[in-house]
Amino acid sequence: MNRTLPDTSQHSPVPPVTGMSLAARLAILLFVVIALRHLDNWIRFLTGWPLPSLGNVAYTLIFSGFALLHSGVSLGRYRTLAFFAISAVVSWLLEEVGVATGWVYGHYHYSNMLGPKLGLVPAIIPLAWFMMIYPSWVVASALLGLAARDTSTGIVSRAVVASMVMTAWDAVMDPGMSRAGNWVWENGGAYFGVPLHNYAGWLATTFIVYLLFGIVSRRIRPDAAHAAQTRVFSALPAICYAMVAIDHLIAQTIPELRVVDVFTMGFITLLALIGIARQARDNVPV
Template sequence: MPPNLEASEKETTQLHEVVWVRLKRLLVWLLLFGIFLRYASIWASALTGASLPGLGSAGFTVLFAAFSILHASDMLGWRRALLFLLVCVAVSWGFESVGVATGAVYGNYHYGDALGAKIAGVPLIIPFAWFMMVYASWIVAHILLEGAGTPSSIGGALARAFVASTAMTAWDAVMDPGKARSGAWIWEKGGPYFGVPFQNFVGWIATTVAIYLIVAVAFRFVPRRQIHSNTRFYTGLPVLAYALVAFDHLLIETIPELHIVAAFGICLVALLAILRLILVRDAIALPD
């Protein structure tokens, strides 16, 4: 092949890649805007009393999960992003199915019919609901622990798994009681925390730590591809998605007492992550 033709083909390939990356990032921004619009419609309905159309739980989960997987593909490459998704779906479904069957993980519970079709008692949408916030919490942890060991080291991976699992469980602390009261799932023996057993939160920590540690180990066998440069703010976009979830629970909560839980739980985590995102100027370190 003549050198000039080879160079031309290389330039064309690079151009196509740049165009694809820019289109993907535009889609990431649009999906984040969609998440904002969904919450904005809820807030507007609460303030005005008007009934506005919405996506429903399943539609919103698909929207948020799509945002997470596309952003992850930009940060980690498609192989690692899909690996992250598959590990999360498999582990969360495994824990949930055992939990529904035995009560040994989260306590005795079962799902209602509101969340759609089930496999082994677990709605198909649930593992993707785990992923949408598992990834956002993972980015939150990397921002909060910047400079505290390298993400790929054993200590760094353990620390980030613990912080990310805490960020995830802070979400469940405000989400679970309301969802249970709406009939999305039923706690068969109730519990001391607004009808939720404390075992549930131990199960959440166990599930998320397992996901993060398996992902950390799996990443060692899947090289991180060379990615295009990202701004610090773009890398931290999942923090904004996490913050929208936090603010929603602070503003709209069917159980009034949970406002204080939201303020000093998930909202505090979101605020600290946003402050770190703004005040620290270095690039956000992700696993090599």
């Protein structure tokens, strides 16, 4: 006698994809390229050898590609799409307002070094924001551990911590990038030529992005691209954050910023890696 089984497809979670997907392999490949770029930069700075190097635009494209692929594997396609869309729209809008008025970050404008512009802002800037936003979100998740779960408290906590993690990145990046001519602070500023207003703007921008994504992601069901990951793969964005911290320590053109780097990005990296190791020891699910 044939018996019809009940249809539970609408109620069962999507099963994780087993094995390493093409997206995961591509993410690892781009991670290797990023690591080689940093190694090249360190060797060139320490030895003076005229090694070839990636420019800022190529580096941003590769790093943002890694962030998108890693997020797609770890969070799923739809959550990644939402994350990137929120990041791109919020960052571009606030940058446009910022350049036009000076209200968000202080009075500044972009040079032509970062390529063609969309309005007043280089088209690559939304990619650059996500390049930094996603690894900082992963680092914040490692710092918070179980407290970063998708509860209301967890969403707000992660938004606060992640925005501070990312602003720490800008604290060691912005002075050098502006001195190199990528953008110009029209009235200078108290922090190595950068106005303190800028960092309040970074905190506000990133907090809005992280908070909106936290709220939206709770309503998005994981899709088939959301696969179970190894701890090493899950930690790759945090390792990228660590490499950036080392980069600013070794190849920093403003010597005083090395101290800032150690006690901001360096300290954050140390705590994040300890958190990742502790979760591995306690067998906390990735």
